Amino acid sequence: MSAPQPISPTFSPQKRRWQFPWVWKITVFYLLVMLAVPIAALLSRAASVGPGHFWQVATRAIALSAYEVTFVTALITALINGVFGTLIAWVLVRYSFPGKRFFDAVVDLPFALPTAVAGLTLATVYSENGWIGRLLAPWGIKIAFTRWGVAVAMLFISLPFVIRTVQPVLTEMEKDVEEAAWSLGATPGQTFWRVILPPLMPAILTGVALGFSRAVGEFGSVVIISSNTPFRDLIASVLVFQSLEQYDYEAAAIIGTVMLLVSLGILFLINLLQAWGQRYAQR
Amino acid sequence: MRSVKSSPTQEKPWLHALLIVIAIGYLALVLLIPAANVIFQAFHKGVVPFVQNLLEPDFLHAVWLTFALALVVVPLNMVFGLCAAWAIARHRFPGRTLLLSMIDLPFSISPVVAGLMLVLVYGRNGWFGSWLHALDIRVIFSFPGMVLATAFVSLPFVAREVIPVLEEIGTEQEEAAKTLGANEWQTFWRVTLPNIRWGLLYGVLLTNARAMGEFGAVAVVSGNVAGLTQTLPLFIEDAYKNYNTESAYAAAVILGLLALVTLVVKEIVERKTGIKPKL
Known part of the structure; x- marks a missing residue:
């Protein structure tokens, strides 16, 4: 068969790009108004103070401690969810048990439940009189209104990411490779560490990075479960919010810029991880 | 052996x-x-106190405002998302990857920082502050600012869900429709839209859940005045901080119901079509 001839001029590929020019106008205009202008306003406000002053405000003791609480807690919780998320994904893909569909659906709850509700109920459940907090109180462990509370809120909101990135990879993974390793005499431990885990690693790390990114920016649930005390459990988002409440726009803009730059860095890392994962999948 | x-x-x-x-x-x-x-x-404590909490005027206003916000933001982001998805999925051009990452950006920016950005643009000392003041238009601490903040945080959902579907279905059917004499609108309504409907539904669902539940960005730009600029999530936090735990939980149940509806519809679509939403 010969190649189909374009019937009308609208068919030629050169023309295609210019169909619906207003679609392009809407896309570009919306992104400019919604994203580019606000980001430019933040960066220009932060830049207007000069590098010396910027550095001084960005590295104030209260800001440094807020970064530490935010980033260290977010990283630890993302890693915990990396371990449990992989385990849950494994159980959901490989095993069958009653209620499996329910547990699978419930994993998405943190995406659907507003963060204020999450913060409220976590603060109650993990307070000294709460269902879980009551069991820990006799041991002298306080969770709500401490840094542990921040960690619980971050665990909640970053839980789905690892599960949802690992699940599709596990589903597609052929069981015969494992069986081959097994029949060649590998122990279950060796099979897990050398055969199952390596192809899952890009997906796990992508999920951890996505969860970390989400936890770093989280505000609603943390502000409710934390006591927001500087140097103890004050996170960076709350510090920005408090600066704004005190009309200290300069400090808010500077700390906000630091957070924006960190987010961009994580986004870049996630893109690298996803590219790595795709290369893995193609092999 | x-x-x-x-x-x-x-x-x-x-x-x-x-x-x-x-x-x-x-x-x-x-x-x-x-x-x-x-x-x-x-x-x-029973159903009666629960219902009483739901009849407080501040609560009812918060419900109304939350729905009003979603009613404005969801269509806005849906139109943008469809335009952006079509532009990205149907074309190859320099800067395409950059455009894709730009659309994803709101997910990685902290909502509080998003609200702060809007204050720096539209607030009294912001870029357009004096200009807006001269025209007597209030954006920050009123409804337009809350719309902008909500639209910002829920911007990526529709485009993210629709782009993969558009890429998967390809262009053959659309081109066939055009050969048969359909114009652009007819092609969109009769061919493209039915093909992408589930992806679009996912996107709209997630946009709506986020729009109704957003806390941080709206807290920054709204001023959080009860009965005036207080949405349901803000109402919850306010009630909780004032030791009014029962009304906080009454409101939480309403938002929890929203989450439940979101999850159930998602599950139904997933069973029907076998597609999973993108993270």
């Missing part, structure tokens, strides 16, 4: 059971017990 081992697919049943127990235990600690607590707290 090695004894015959069971194959890995029939590994030890106790390990099986242990892993399932750990998985369910973790989900219970982090998700299920807190979710059950919302319902328990709202109703543990």
